[in-house]
Amino acid sequence: MSPTRHQAVSRVLLRVLLLNLIVAGAKLILGYTTGAVSVVSDGFHSLTDSSSNIIGLVGLRASRMPPDADHPYGHRKYETLAAGGIFVFLVLAVVEIGRSALNRLSNPAPPVVTWFSFAVMIATLAINMAVVRYEGRTGRRLNSELLLADATHTRTDVYATIGVLFSLAAVWIGFPLLDPIGGLVIAVLIAYTGFEIGRDASRILSDRVMIDEDAIRRIVMSVPEVLGCHHIRSRGTIDHVFLDLHVWFPADAPLGHAHQVSHVVKDRLMQQFPQIADAIIHIEPPPSDDSGLEA
Numbered sequence: 372m373s374p375t376r377h378q379a380v381s382r383v384l385l386r387v388l389l390l391n392l393i394v395a396g397a398k399l400i401l402g403y404t405t406g407a408v409s410v411v412s413d414g415f416h417s418l419t420d421s422s423s424n425i426i427g428l429v430g431l432r433a434s435r436m437p438p439d440a441d442h443p444y445g446h447r448k449y450e451t452l453a454a455g456g457i458f459v460f461l462v463l464a465v466v467e468i469g470r471s472a473l474n475r476l477s478n479p480a481p482p483v484v485t486w487f488s489f490a491v492m493i494a495t496l497a498i499n500m501a502v503v504r505y506e507g508r509t510g511r512r513l514n515s516e517l518l519l520a521d522a523t524h525t526r527t528d529v530y531a532t533i534g535v536l537f538s539l540a541a542v543w544i545g546f547p548l549l550d551p552i553g554g555l556v557i558a559v560l561i562a563y564t565g566f567e568i569g570r571d572a573s574r575i576l577s578d579r580v581m582i583d584e585d586a587i588r589r590i591v592m593s594v595p596e597v598l599g600c601h602h603i604r605s606r607g608t609i610d611h612v613f614l615d616l617h618v619w620f621p622a623d624a625p626l627g628h629a630h631q632v633s634h635v636v637k638d639r640l641m642q643q644f645p646q647i648a649d650a651i652i653h654i655e656p657p658p659s660d661d662s663g664l665e666a
């Protein structure tokens with residue numbers, strides 16, 4: 372990504388973060404002052420949107436910081452670190468909502484629902500819909516996966532808020548139990564987001580394979596003079612992968628020549644998989660039974 376496009380995406384994300392925080396704050400204040408569990412729950416749900424904006428911003432910053440003496444592999448894991456922190460926050464939010472919803476189910480106390488509750492919820496709904504449009508438009512213009520994915524995610528929040536409006540209407544006409552039930556449904560949505568964030572972070576931290584071994588082997592074998600390869604390993608994030616492998620050359624090939632061909636292999640791999648940040652190629656002769664060397 373070019374620096375100006377980077378900055379443009381960061382600026383959009385920052386604006387969206389601000390709007391999401393306003394929406395979350397309005398819902399949390401309304402929910403806690405009127406005792407509506409479903410509104411509190413929706414407020415935490417909006418906070419999860421802010422938190423994914425924060426992960427996105429940290430990730431953008433980290434990808435712009437080049438590797439340095441302290442961090443020769445780059446700074447990408449800061450994004451994973453942020454995701455880990457947010458995972459903990461989401462778990463706490465789900466526990467908090469679950470506790471107050473169950474409390475309310477066991478000793479019902481109907482929340483105060485006035486026209487003001489509806490006005491606040493409809494206003495936040497309007498902001499959410501504006502965010503979806505804004506992110507979708509700028510995401511297409513800047514060709515940013517990050518913004519488009521965030522727009523899709525925010526669209527699901529619109530449905531959650533509409534659900535809360537229905538549960539408030541149900542309380543209004545005399546079904547107070549629908550408030551904690553609505554809160555629990557949204558807690559499930561938050562838990563699922565938390566699960567996804569935790570799963571992705573654990574894949575990165577545990578160095579899960581990022582590019583299929585056979586796909587790598589096909590590219591390597593397409594280079595003339597290469598006899599084979601093994602010990603293929605890849606790790607990193609979806610758009611920032613480190614690859615290392617052993618490539619076999621004829622035992623009598625001059626070192627200078629083998630090295631040159633190994634760079635052809637590397638170029639082809641990085642062309643085919645632009646997500647590869649670096650590839651380390653160990654050159655060696657094919658293993659033979661009598662060499663006595665560890666290949």
Ligand SMILES: [Zn+2]
Pocket residue numbers: 630634
């Ligand atoms: Zn080299």
Ligand SMILES: [Zn+2]
Pocket residue numbers: 601602617655665666
């Ligand atoms: Zn080897």
